[in-house]
Amino acid sequence: MTVAGGRVTGSLLSLLLAALMLSAGPARADAAATAVQAQQRAKDVTQVVLGILSYARWPTEPVPLRLCLVGPTEYADDLIKGNLQNSGQPLQVRRLLADDRALAQACDAIYIGKLDHAERDRLFQAVSGHPVLSISEADDPCTVGSLFCLRVSDQQVAFEVNLDSVARSGVRIHPSVLQLSRRRAVQP
Amino acid sequence: MKATNKTRARPTLRSVLGRGHLSVALLAVGLVGISLTLLGVLALRVYANHNLHLIARSINYTVEAAVVFDDSVAANEALELIASTEEVADAKVFNNDGEQLAHWQRNVDGLLGHLETRVATALLGEPINLPIRHKQQRVGHIELIGQGRSLLLFMLGGLGGILFCTLLSAFVALHLSRRLLGDIVRPLRALASVAHAARRERSFDRRVPEAPIAELNELGNDFNALLDELEVWHSHLQNENATLAHQASHDSLTGLPNRAFFEGRLSRCLRNAARQQDHMALLFLDSDHFKQINDSLGHAVGDEVLINVADRVRAQLREHDLVARLGGDEFAILLTPLQSREDAQRIAEKIIASMQLPMQLDSGGSINTSLSVGIAYYPDDGDDSASLLNAADAAMYQAKRTRRGQWQAAQTERSAAEIKNRS
Numbered sequence: 320m321t322v323a324g325g326r327v328t329g330s331l332l333s334l335l336l337a338a339l340m341l342s343a344g345p346a347r348a349d350a351a352a353t354a355v356q357a358q359q360r361a362k363d364v365t366q367v368v369l370g371i372l373s374y375a376r377w378p379t380e381p382v383p384l385r386l387c388l389v390g391p392t393e394y395a396d397d398l399i400k401g402n403l404q405n406s407g408q409p410l411q412v413r414r415l416l417a418d419d420r421a422l423a424q425a426c427d428a429i430y431i432g433k434l435d436h437a438e439r440d441r442l443f444q445a446v447s448g449h450p451v452l453s454i455s456e457a458d459d460p461c462t463v464g465s466l467f468c469l470r471v472s473d474q475q476v477a478f479e480v481n482l483d484s485v486a487r488s489g490v491r492i493h494p495s496v497l498q499l500s501r502r503r504a505v506q507p
Numbered sequence: 508m509k510a511t512n513k514t515r516a517r518p519t520l521r522s523v524l525g526r527g528h529l530s531v532a533l534l535a536v537g538l539v540g541i542s543l544t545l546l547g548v549l550a551l552r553v554y555a556n557h558n559l560h561l562i563a564r565s566i567n568y569t570v571e572a573a574v575v576f577d578d579s580v581a582a583n584e585a586l587e588l589i590a591s592t593e594e595v596a597d598a599k600v601f602n603n604d605g606e607q608l609a610h611w612q613r614n615v616d617g618l619l620g621h622l623e624t625r626v627a628t629a630l631l632g633e634p635i636n637l638p639i640r641h642k643q644q645r646v647g648h649i650e651l652i653g654q655g656r657s658l659l660l661f662m663l664g665g666l667g668g669i670l671f672c673t674l675l676s677a678f679v680a681l682h683l684s685r686r687l688l689g690d691i692v693r694p695l696r697a698l699a700s701v702a703h704a705a706r707r708e709r710s711f712d713r714r715v716p717e718a719p720i721a722e723l724n725e726l727g728n729d730f731n732a733l734l735d736e737l738e739v740w741h742s743h744l745q746n747e748n749a750t751l752a753h754q755a756s757h758d759s760l761t762g763l764p765n766r767a768f769f770e771g772r773l774s775r776c777l778r779n780a781a782r783q784q785d786h787m788a789l790l791f792l793d794s795d796h797f798k799q800i801n802d803s804l805g806h807a808v809g810d811e812v813l814i815n816v817a818d819r820v821r822a823q824l825r826e827h828d829l830v831a832r833l834g835g836d837e838f839a840i841l842l843t844p845l846q847s848r849e850d851a852q853r854i855a856e857k858i859i860a861s862m863q864l865p866m867q868l869d870s871g872g873s874i875n876t877s878l879s880v881g882i883a884y885y886p887d888d889g890d891d892s893a894s895l896l897n898a899a900d901a902a903m904y905q906a907k908r909t910r911r912g913q914w915q916a917a918q919t920e921r922s923a924a925e926i927k928n929r930s
Contacts, residue, residue, distance in 0.1 A: 370575040495572035
């Protein structure tokens with residue numbers, strides 16, 4: 320309840336902020352709208368990422384769950400702020416560089432921001448053979464590499480699953496998540 | 508009037524039996540049917556609630572992922588998948604913020620649908636509220652309202668069953684009461700008809716037949732015994748009456764009818780004769796010297812003589828003729844029908860002749876007696892009993908005066924006129 324209340328006040332505050340910005344001048348209206356939208360997207364992305372993590376099973380249960388943000392991310396601010404998974408499992412979030420050698424050992428899950436092809440290939444080479452759950456934020460055809468690829472829009476945050484990668488990674492994903500993702504993929 | 512009203516107000520045995528059977532049958536069926544239906548509804552309610560909980564739990568599992576990802580479309584699809592095939596009227600999925608993620612509602616159509624809703628709200632109570640958990644953490648909840656279809660169908664079936672059983676048992680009860688009524692009423696009717704016959708027609712020869720029911724059979728037997736006694740008593744009474752009637756109309760010494768009987772018959776015959784224009788003759792007989800016999804030989808001999816005279820006179824008469832002892836030594840004879848005066852005279856002569864033989868007395872010895880006879884004719888000598896008797900009496904005295912032991916026809920003015928007319 321307190322969490323919900325906090326959220327409500329948070330959204331109220333942001334609305335107030337938006338209203339202030341709107342009153343400040345029509346020139347700034349666009350920027351304000353995108354700020355509110357960005358906030359909403361970040362919130363949705365956080366929920367989806369936490370949901371995926373909650374439905375994943377590692378060969379040995381990591382305590383705490385170490386989530387690494389790699390590369391420039393757009394919606395991961397909320398992830399950094401919060402340190403609790405919604406299942407109550409402790410979550411440790413930190414930023415790492417894409418070519419960090421210890422990445423495969425230091426992370427159970429990686430949230431991948433904008434990376435170029437070379438960086439991406441190196442990253443996946445580094446984690447291959449380790450049970451690491453990878454989620455791509457930016458546009459990713461989801462054919463090689465990442466287990467989950469987010470499709471962020473204003474309406475909702477959808478995701479796709481690369482079943483080959485899931486099978487190879489050694490991380491088990493609950494079937495209902497797979498079902499959810501496939502259905503979403505089919506959706507236009 | 509009052510009595511008939513009273514009897515009309517009283518219920519017949521048939522209605523009493525019918526009502527009794529019917530009420531017992533209806534009570535039994537009603538109690539059993541209602542209690543069974545109530546028990547069934549209660550049991551079914553428990554199962555329906557349990558079932559609803561199971562449905563809620565399976566919905567929970569199905570929509571769990573959709574709620575975690577806050578995916579309204581997926582939640583709706585999962586909800587519909589389950590709810591549409593189960594007995595659910597309304598299902599809602601909420602996330603932790605209290606926002607409604609998915610809603611499914613069964614189309615309520617027609618009277619049956621509304622009835623189902625009523626039954627569901629009345630019997631299933633509050634909607635089921637179950638939290639959705641993911642990793643022991645509450646992520647949302649669902650609200651489920653059950654559909655009262657099976658309950659409604661059961662209740663309708665129960666009602667139908669009660670109705671059918673009521674009709675069936677009413678039919679059977681009426682049939683049984685009719686049969687029982689037959690067994691009871693048949694002997695009672697027989698009893699009533701026998702009693703009625705005994706009361707109205709004095710026919711004591713009928714008896715009540717045997718009855719299949721012991722008490723009624725006993726009643727019938729007792730009634731029959733009572734009838735036996737009544738019959739004996741009645742016949743005894745009739746014999747007494749006959750004897751008394753005979754004694755009242757007959758002379759005890761000679762056994763001949765007495766004066767009252769004779770006069771009654773005479774007036775009746777006169778009426779008949781007047782109507783049919785018949786002729787009759789009235790003979791008046793008197794024993795000659797009877798007073799002397801009585802005085803010299805005693806009353807016993809006098810009685811003996813009278814009996815003898817009566818026997819002899821009776822022996823001379825035809826079938827329909829009547830002889831009576833009017834009193835003392837006086838006898839009267841009514842000859843009817845009469846063809847001619849000569850017939851009467853011939854009979855008078857035969858009677859006089861029958862006296863010529865001496866009478867044997869019980870004490871030994873014999874006695875001679877004679878009769879004087881007066882004849883009066885109807886309608887020549889009178890057309891009523893008094894005038895005829897007077898005429899015959901007068902003729903008899905005339906015979907006594909002229910010559911005892913002879914007959915004499917009446918010679919009234921009327922008869923003289925008749926004779927004159929004829930000549």
